[in-house]
Amino acid sequence: IDDPKIATKLINNGVEEVTFTVFSCNPQLRREWMRDKKPEASLEALKIFCETTEVHAAAVIIPNVNDGNELLETCAKLEEWGAKALIMMRFANYENQGIILGNDPILKGIEPHPVEEFEKLVRKIDKEFNLRVTGTPVCDPKNNTPFALADDNSKKYLEILPEIKAEATILTGKIAAPYIEKIIKNLGAQDLVNVYATEKDIACLITRKDLEKVDHSQLKETVIIPGRAFVHDKEAQEILTRDGTDRIIARGPDKLTVDGEMSGTLNKYDVIEREMEGFYELIQAINFFGVRR
Known part of the structure; x- marks a missing residue:
């Protein structure tokens, strides 16, 4: 989104629910990892959406990039702005993790979170923030999924x-x-x-x-x-x-x-x-x- 007014226009035309790939509320990380040419405008649009609509934010979690303190700061912003939910997606980099087209690794030198560690991270974020937090492939602390x-x-x-x-x-x-x-x-x-x-x-x-x-x-x-x-x-x-x-x-x-x-x-x-x-x-x-x- 290169102009926050787009968010206002969509809301004025009846948009009530938004899924937004946030990745991070750090403009520098969005610029580098999402190739977002105007990250500040995108985040301002997200803020407008959060204040007026039901926002489900989404983030692929890459170790040592947007986890740790970066993730905590992103969640704090989402909570402050009024987002309803966050879906945390474990980054996959190898064939056994789902990269099945013969093009692995996607990012050399990046080791994805082990499943058990990722589940602990999802549960931690769920406890610390007033957001509806779920993770994929694991887990949903509220509904006890998967299985x-x-x-x-x-x-x-x-x-x-x-x-x-x-x-x-x-x-x-x-x-x-x-x-x-x-x-x-x-x-x-x-x-x-x-x-x-x-x-x-x-x-x-x-x-x-x-x-x-x-x-x-x-x-x-x-x-x-x-x-x-x-x-x-x-x-x-x-x-x-x-x-x-x-x-x-x-x-x-x-x-x-x-x-x-x-x-x-x-x-x-x-x-x-x-x-x-x-x-x-x-x-x-x-x-x-x-x-x-």
């Missing part, structure tokens, strides 16, 4: 789901795997279903390269892959049966939980409802395609 159903307090909801009656392997991403594994355990189906974590952080970004690294000895006769995995069905079938075992390869639901962008607009009951729908569909797939003993 709110993995929380011990959610066991009562799992009782509503159908019983798992067949054997299968759930193949997924590295971040989702421990959550899904806990839910399967809480369903009492750990003897029937195992969860296999690929090297890819995000399940939706699994490609044939990830499948080629899979240890076939850990796979059952039925394998459920993510519904939106970036791999052709025939390729998945060929790769996952290379050990000579005739397996059934089926796609599961597109989503089993909600990401930070969506979670921030939902309440905890909406989240539970969506996750229940996903796991109901997953269990139906396991019982249909899985092997019954």
Whole structure:
């Protein structure tokens, strides 16, 4: 935005909600990292939006660039101006983190936050500021996503789901795997279903390269892959049966939980409802395609 009056004009024409990629409230950082030619004008426009509309600010968090004190100062400004929410996005730099077009690293010499460290940062910001803070790929401190159903307090909801009656392997991403594994355990189906974590952080970004690294000895006769995995069905079938075992390869639901962008607009009951729908569909797939003993 090269003129703050643009914000006023949009508001006068009925704009009530704005998602704004802030990155930082430091003009110098916006100029350097976003190639914003007029960062002061952009930030003034953001301030106007915050004062009049519902603003959801977004920032890709790059270590030693816009985290630390820079992030605290940005959040303080957003809070002061009246922003409603902040979505913190973990910077990805390598193939296993989702850079799947062969162009990694995006920024040489930058090591993204480990997932556990990023989650701690999201929770810290959520506690310190009067903003609706969510993170992606983790987490939403208010709604307990991703995988709110993995929380011990959610066991009562799992009782509503159908019983798992067949054997299968759930193949997924590295971040989702421990959550899904806990839910399967809480369903009492750990003897029937195992969860296999690929090297890819995000399940939706699994490609044939990830499948080629899979240890076939850990796979059952039925394998459920993510519904939106970036791999052709025939390729998945060929790769996952290379050990000579005739397996059934089926796609599961597109989503089993909600990401930070969506979670921030939902309440905890909406989240539970969506996750229940996903796991109901997953269990139906396991019982249909899985092997019954």
